[in-house]
Amino acid sequence: MEAMRIMMSAMWLQDPDSLSSGNSRLLMVFVGMVAVALIVQAIGLIAMAVGAAKARKRGLEIVEEVRLKLMPIMDNTHNFIQDNAPKVKIITENFVETSHVIRSKAQEFDVTASDLNAKTRAQAARVDGIVTSALNTTTDVAETIQRGIKVPLREVSGIINGVKAGLDVLVGRVKGAGSGRSNGRRDSDPGW
Structure with a gap:
């Protein structure tokens, strides 16, 4: 590459009228090299164009194949959506209505x-009051029965004790009168 630049510079700097046979030969070689490079480049571009055309053709075939396989699916999906869209709308409306009904029933x-x-608490308080009462x-x-039994029993017991004490005194006098006790003993007798 460097050699070609040097050669081009040398040719450029030479006098235009002094074209010698050596220079013309170099110029022809150079033109031939440029022609060969252009031919190689053209062949490369043609090969790339052929490859790109084949790739494009294969890509179009794949796209067509995919389109042929996907179109029925897309048509079926489109038809399914069109057929079921009203049903889905009705279902969502029913869900909304059911949600409102459930919410109102939950509040009720x-x-x-x-x-x-509240009523159970009131009844429990009432039952508690009844039980307490x-x-x-x-x-x-x-307590009334106890007092009603105790007081008469005390009175009866007191009467019985009084009668018993009275009988003890009477029995003691009778025993004392029959045995001839002295008057001094009478003073010590608790019954007097």
């Missing part, structure tokens, strides 16, 4: 559960 259930909970009444009744 919440209100009912809250109401039931019954227990208090039972306690009062037991």
Whole structure:
């Protein structure tokens, strides 16, 4: 490559009228080399063009084959979407409506559960009040019965003790009068 540049520079700098046979030969060699390079380049471009044409043809065949296989699928998909689009729309509308119904029923259930909970609490408080009242009444009744039995029993016991004491005194006087006790003993007798 460097040699060609030097040769071109030398030819360029020479006087245009002084074309010698040696220079003309070099010029022909150079022109021949350029022609050969252009021919090689043209052959390369032709080979690349033929390769590109073959690749293009093969690419078009592949595209056509893919198109032939995909078109029925795309047509079926398009038809499926067109047929089912209204159904899907109805289904989504039904889902929305069902969602609203479920939400309202959940709110109703919440209100009912809250109401039931409040009523249950009220009933529990009422039952607690009834049980407390019954227990208090039972306690009062037991105390009343206890007082009703204790007081008369105390009174009866007191009367019985009094009668017993009186009988002891009488029995003691009778025993004392029959045995002839002295008056000094009478003073020590607890019954006097």
